[in-house]
Every structure is written in structure tokens, then in C-alpha cells.
Amino acid sequence: MTRMATPARTGLRPTRLEIDLGAIRHNVRQLAATTGVEICAVVKADGYGHGSVEVARAAVEGGASWLAVALVEEGLVLRDAGIDVPILVLSEPPVAAIPQMLAAELTPTAYREPFLAVLDAAGHGRGRAVAIHLKVDSGMGRVGVPIDEWPARVKQVAVSRGLEVQGIFTHLARADEPGVQTTEQQLASFDRALSVASKLGIDPELVHTANSAGSLLFPAARRDMVRPGIGLYGLSPALDVPAADHGLVPALRLVSEVAFAKRVAAGTPVSYGHRWRAPEDGWVATVPIGYADGVPRALTNRAQVLLKGRRRPMVGTVTMDQVMVWCDDAEPVVGEEVVLLGEQGEECVLVEEWAAAADTITYEIATQLTARLPRYHRG
Numbered sequence: 001m002t003r004m005a006t007p008a009r010t011g012l013r014p015t016r017l018e019i020d021l022g023a024i025r026h027n028v029r030q031l032a033a034t035t036g037v038e039i040c041a042v043v044k045a046d047g048y049g050h051g052s053v054e055v056a057r058a059a060v061e062g063g064a065s066w067l068a069v070a071l072v073e074e075g076l077v078l079r080d081a082g083i084d085v086p087i088l089v090l091s092e093p094p095v096a097a098i099p100q101m102l103a104a105e106l107t108p109t110a111y112r113e114p115f116l117a118v119l120d121a122a123g124h125g126r127g128r129a130v131a132i133h134l135k136v137d138s139g140m141g142r143v144g145v146p147i148d149e150w151p152a153r154v155k156q157v158a159v160s161r162g163l164e165v166q167g168i169f170t171h172l173a174r175a176d177e178p179g180v181q182t183t184e185q186q187l188a189s190f191d192r193a194l195s196v197a198s199k200l201g202i203d204p205e206l207v208h209t210a211n212s213a214g215s216l217l218f219p220a221a222r223r224d225m226v227r228p229g230i231g232l233y234g235l236s237p238a239l240d241v242p243a244a245d246h247g248l249v250p251a252l253r254l255v256s257e258v259a260f261a262k263r264v265a266a267g268t269p270v271s272y273g274h275r276w277r278a279p280e281d282g283w284v285a286t287v288p289i290g291y292a293d294g295v296p297r298a299l300t301n302r303a304q305v306l307l308k309g310r311r312r313p314m315v316g317t318v319t320m321d322q323v324m325v326w327c328d329d330a331e332p333v334v335g336e337e338v339v340l341l342g343e344q345g346e347e348c349v350l351v352e353e354w355a356a357a358a359d360t361i362t363y364e365i366a367t368q369l370t371a372r373l374p375r376y377h378r379g
């Protein structure tokens with residue numbers, strides 16, 4: 001298979017993502033100051049759509065001592081770019097991926113008996129123990145050693161000859177909801193798991209539990225290291241946990257320009273299904289970005305863009321490649337900058353606004369900005 005040519009290389013398209021690496025560095029420093037512990041910067045899913053290699057470098061410059069990814073493939077991209085800090089793979093890949101994971105010095109998360117057995121054999125075989133992070137499921141209900149299997153799994157590791165437990169961790173299910181008891185319960189269950197391990201002589205150097213929300217809202221979750229993802233990008237873990245309240249600044253701007261302008265009469269319908277009509281005589285601008293770039297179709301008649309430094313409604317059905325903007329009496333000029341996310345002049349459109357309007361979370365908006373958008377990194 002051949003690799004698709006990246007449109008990012010052509011430089012022809014006016015529509016682009018601009019990523020401020022200064023904001024990433026600032027956010028890492030801010031999270032480190034808030035938590036007082038080591039930062040493991042989570043750059044999975046291409047750095048939440050921001051570009052994993054550039055974000056990883058900026059995070060390390062900002063003071064992150066670890067990086068984390070979801071997939072071995074994502075770790076290999078970072079290694080190929082020459083990034084040499086420790087990289088944690090947050091879940092077990094298929095056993096067949098173990099040789100490549102170890103060859104690239106990616107640190108495995110482990111929890112299944114057969115997976116641990118293969119790692120053990122690999123460590124024993126090469127005469128150097130494999131450093132692993134054991135993951136316990138303290139209540140997330142996704143992956144990790146179930147609590148009732150924890151003593152057996154820890155024993156397996158304790159008697160192994162090829163494994164070294166560098167970390168023990170868990171993942172929080174409701175850290176973005178400070179009002180519920182779940183996080184305290186998970187941490188209590190996690191602490192019991194730690195003491196079971198300790199009794200078997202396993203006292204890892206890195207104990208960690210907190211994602212961004214846990215890092216910001218639960219001091220008891222901070223431990224030796226925290227694993228912020230969304231907060232690195234200056235985005236809110238939940239709409240009622242605003243990133244700005246914690247001194248985090250958004251790194252991303254989504255920018256295009258007016259590609260077409262027309263004057264329409266009151267009542268003129270616009271776009272598929274004619275789901276919008278001009279409320280009066282005025283100007284409509286067309287902007288070359290659509291749902292194939294990651295503008296959710298659910299934003300139809302529910303978002304605003306910035307043009308000439310002021311908010312204008314995006315109108316009519318969001319199409320694959322284009323959206324329309326109602327400009328009232330202000331004539332739009334072909335080539336004028338349109339900002340879909342981020343700042344223009346004094347105004348700013350937040351990813352959080354899109355998430356609310358599309359009934360989703362900031363994570364989904366950021367990670368669904370597609371490869372068709374060229375990424376420009378600055379700072």
C-alpha cells in the first residue's frame with residue numbers, strides 16, 4: 001500500500017489548523033505547578049488532533065518526563081521522529097506486537113496473564129527484565145486486572161524472572177464529576193491493590209491514577225505522576241470543568257477564508273434540505289470547510305464563525321466540503337479570513353461551544369479534525 005499524499009504538503013488550501021506550541025508548553029508547566037508531580041503527556045490520537053510529534057516535543061520542552069500513547073503504532077511514530085523520552089503504551093496491544101514494542105523501547109502496560117507471560121519470556125530471553133506498568137481496574141470497567149484477580153496477577157509478576165514493575169496505575173471513570181463519590185472509591189480500591197502488591201515485595205517507582213480532570217480536581221489522585229491529555233491542549237475535560245478556570249489555554253485555531261460571496265433576497269434558501277432561509281436581504285459567504293474536515297454536521301444552524309472580528313452565524317446544512325455564513329449587510333470579500341475555532345481580533349470561538357452545540361465532548365471535536373486539514377505549528 002502506498003501512503004496517501006498529504007494535502008498539508010501542497011500549501012494550496014486556505015483552510016488550515018494552526019497549533020500554538022507555546023500554549024502546549026504553558027499548559028504542561030501549569031499542570032506541573034498545579035499538581036507538583038511528574039507529567040506524563042498523553043499524545044494519543046495524533047496528539048488529540050494537534051499533531052503528535054510536534055506536541056510531544058513541546059510537552060517535553062515544557063517539562064513532561066513521560067509521554068503516553070494508545071497504540072504501539074503511535075509510539076513508533078514518536079520514536080521515528082527521534083523522540084527518546086519514556087513512552088507508555090496505555091493498553092495492551094495484541095501479543096504479536098510485543099517484539100516491535102520492545103525493540104522501540106516503548107513501555108508496556110500489562111494486565112492479562114498470557115500477555116504478561118510473553119513479556120516475561122521476552123525479558124528472560126534477552127537477559128534484561130522488561131519494565132512494565134501494571135494496570136488495575138479499580139472501577140473504570142474498561143481494561144486492567146479486575147480487583148478479584150489482582151492478587152493472582154501480582155503473584156505471577158512477583159515470581160517472574162523477566163519482569164520489573166516500574167509502575168502501577170489505574171484510570172478514573174468520573175474524575176470530571178467532583179460531586180460524586182466514585183473517585184474516592186476508586187482510589188480506596190487502588191490503595192488496597194497497592195498494599196497487596198507491596199506485601200509481595202512490589203513497590204513501584206511510579207504510581208499514577210489521574211487524567212486531566214483527576215489532576216485538576218482531586219489532589220489525592222496525583223501520586224508520583226499524572227497523565228493529562230485534554231488539558232495539555234487547553235481544552236476542558238467536561239463542559240462544567242472549564243480549562244480556563246485552571247489557567248490552561250487552547251492551542252488550536254481552525255482558520256479558512258471566504259471563497260465565494262453573494263447577495264440574496266429575504267427568504268432565499270441555503271444548502272441541502274433548505275434548512276435555512278435568509279431572514280432579510282443580505283450577504284451570504286461560502287467557506288471551504290465541511291464535515292469531511294471535522295466540522296460536525298450536527299452544527300447545522302448551531303455555530304458561529306468570526307469574520308471581520310465579529311461573530312456571524314454558520315447557516316444551512318453543513319456539507320462535506322463547504323459551509324455558509326450569514327453576513328447580514330456586511331459584504332464579505334473573497335479571500336478574507338474566517339476563523340471557525342480560536343481567536344480573531346477580540347473574539348474567540350471555543351471548542352467547548354462546538355462540543356455543547358453538537359452534544360458531544362471537546363475530545364471528540366479535536367480528534368475528529370481530519371487529516372485533510374493541513375497542520376501548521378508555530379512557537
Ligand SMILES: *Cc1c(COP(=O)(O)O)cnc(C)c1O
Nearest residue numbers: 042090171211212227228229230
Ligand atoms: C486518554 C487517557 C488519559 C488522558 O485523559 P484526559 O482526560 O485526556 O486527560 C489518561 N490515561 C489513560 C489511561 C487514558 O486512556
